Amino acid sequence: MPGKNISRAAALSPQEIILRDELRTDVQKLGGEIGERNMIRYSQLQAAAGFIEGSFASAGLQPRRDTYEVDGRPCHNIEVEVRGQRPEMVLVGAHYDSVFGGPGANDNGSGIAAVLGLARRFSGKSLERTLRFVAFVNEEPPFFQTSQMGSFVYASRCKARGDKISAMISLETIGCFSDAPRSQTYPSAGLGMFYPRVGNFIGFVGNLRSRGLLRRAMAIFRQQEKLPSEGAALPGFITGVSWSDQWSFWQNGYRAIMVTDTAPFRYRHYHLPTDTPDKLDYDRFALVVSGMENVIAALASRVD
Numbered sequence: 177m178p179g180k181n182i183s184r185a186a187a188l189s190p191q192e193i194i195l196r197d198e199l200r201t202d203v204q205k206l207g208g209e210i211g212e213r214n215m216i217r218y219s220q221l222q223a224a225a226g227f228i229e230g231s232f233a234s235a236g237l238q239p240r241r242d243t244y245e246v247d248g249r250p251c252h253n254i255e256v257e258v259r260g261q262r263p264e265m266v267l268v269g270a271h272y273d274s275v276f277g278g279p280g281a282n283d284n285g286s287g288i289a290a291v292l293g294l295a296r297r298f299s300g301k302s303l304e305r306t307l308r309f310v311a312f313v314n315e316e317p318p319f320f321q322t323s324q325m326g327s328f329v330y331a332s333r334c335k336a337r338g339d340k341i342s343a344m345i346s347l348e349t350i351g352c353f354s355d356a357p358r359s360q361t362y363p364s365a366g367l368g369m370f371y372p373r374v375g376n377f378i379g380f381v382g383n384l385r386s387r388g389l390l391r392r393a394m395a396i397f398r399q400q401e402k403l404p405s406e407g408a409a410l411p412g413f414i415t416g417v418s419w420s421d422q423w424s425f426w427q428n429g430y431r432a433i434m435v436t437d438t439a440p441f442r443y444r445h446y447h448l449p450t451d452t453p454d455k456l457d458y459d460r461f462a463l464v465v466s467g468m469e470n471v472i473a474a475l476a477s478r479v480d
């Protein structure tokens with residue numbers, strides 16, 4: 177779904193400036209202060225979990241740990257709920273671990289900062305559908321797309337309980353933007369023929385079954401008109417399409433989409449020690465999150 181291309185992001189509203197400063201503070205905490213957080217840096221992984229729980233609690237929400245073990249050590253997905261009038265839910269998630277050897281400011285401190293900012297904004301709201309915000313552990317290798325991936329454990333438990341998740345949104349590496357020519361690449365030359373070569377947009381990616389959700393989310397996002405967006409519903413086997421927690425929900429029969437700056441196809445510091453908080457474009461990152469606030473509000477108020 178190629179869209180119109182605006183060369184630079186529009187100015188932020190006062191609310192978006194507040195959001196931007198929250199995002200910057202939370203990315204600094206995760207990607208700067210805590211830094212690398214994974215099963216090798218286990219105490220930092222627990223520090224990140226504690227920070228996320230504390231942030232949810234400060235927003236007036238009650239965090240719950242969804243725990244499983246890897247090699248005898250507990251790992252926690254962390255969830256909160258804003259109960260709606262109906263049990264059908266919209267689930268918004270991001271992973272909080274970082275790759276071995278990297279502080280993961282953009283991947284995926286940005287996704288977690290967005291989840292926290294959105295949770296603050298929806299806390300206490302009355303909605304038709306239930307909203308759930310989840311921070312997933314162990315997305316990165318060697319757990320990636322295995323039964324020990326945090327979101328896979330989580331989504332499998334949702335399915336076993338019969339949770340009615342009508343939409344899952346995976347926020348994956350959403351803070352890098354560039355106006356430079358050829359700053360955007362693609363997993364295949366074919367895609368590069370149809371989509372922009374300038375990395376100034378936010379991407380929406382779904383599998384074929386999630387095409388309806390993808391189109392609806394993008395239509396709502398584009399009403400904001402401050403940040404270009406591009407999207408595609410593609411077979412899950414195409415490189416990059418299944419590269420985050422939405423994969424786990426697809427495996428369990430749910431509709432799910434990923435929102436991403438396209439990570440390795442744009443971000444030079446992807447999975448490197450240089451993925452630090454100073455590399456993010458916080459103005460445009462804030463526009464992604466404020467646009468997603470509209471998307472989530474609309475999905476959660478939908479009656480069908």
Ligand SMILES: [Zn+2]
Nearest residue numbers: 283284348349
């Ligand atoms: Zn990631």
